Amino acid sequence: MFLEFFMRTGLRVLLGLTAAAALTVGGSTAASADAAATGWKWGPIHSTDGHATAKGKVVVTQSALQIRGSLSDTRGKGCSWVLLRWQSSGNGKWSSAGYWNCTPGTGTFRKNVAHPLQIKAKVCRGNSSRPTGRCTSWKTVYTQGG
Structure with a gap:
């Protein structure tokens, strides 16, 4: 029974x-899948003049990790930049990418990175070609195993 x-x-x-x-x-x-993605939040990171801000999440995808974020620009003059660096767990070499926003408001970015040991970010002010100053120091946003 x-x-x-x-x-x-x-x-x-x-x-x-x-x-x-x-x-x-x-x-x-897609929105609920994005919100439920396993990951590690980072930021906000502000430029030294406070007119650029980046924040985001490092999430697990099927084939790699993905750095997702938003980049805000509070001034109409100049551009906000977020610079990303990551170290490969395979060969120890560093790779990098940069994203910019030249309009007041917030834009988004995504970057796939395969098996990084660590990921760092810094936020700067600049023009549409390159960062020109007001940069933070490199901030670690992800470390493998920690």
């Missing part, structure tokens, strides 16, 4: 979990 009760109860729980999983998969959106 106990076994029969246990099996009926277990079956109801299993059916409930299956239905919940089906609703989650069927009703998921």
Whole structure:
């Protein structure tokens, strides 16, 4: 009798979990998937003059890690820059990328990085070609295993 009760109860729980999983998969959106992504938040990091701000998240994707973020510019003159550096766990070499926003408001960026040991970011002011100053020091936004 106990076994029969246990099996009926277990079956109801299993059916409930299956239905919940089906609703989650069927009703998921890109926004909810983005919000639920496993990751590590970083920032905000401000330029030394306070007119540029970057913040974001390092998330796990199927093939690598992805640096996601937003870059805000509070002035109409000049541009905000975020510079990213990451060290490969395979060969120890550093790679880099830069993103800019030249309009007041907030823009977004994404960068896939394969198996980094660490990721660093700095925020600067500049023009549409390059950062020109008002940079922070490099801030570590991700470290493997920590």
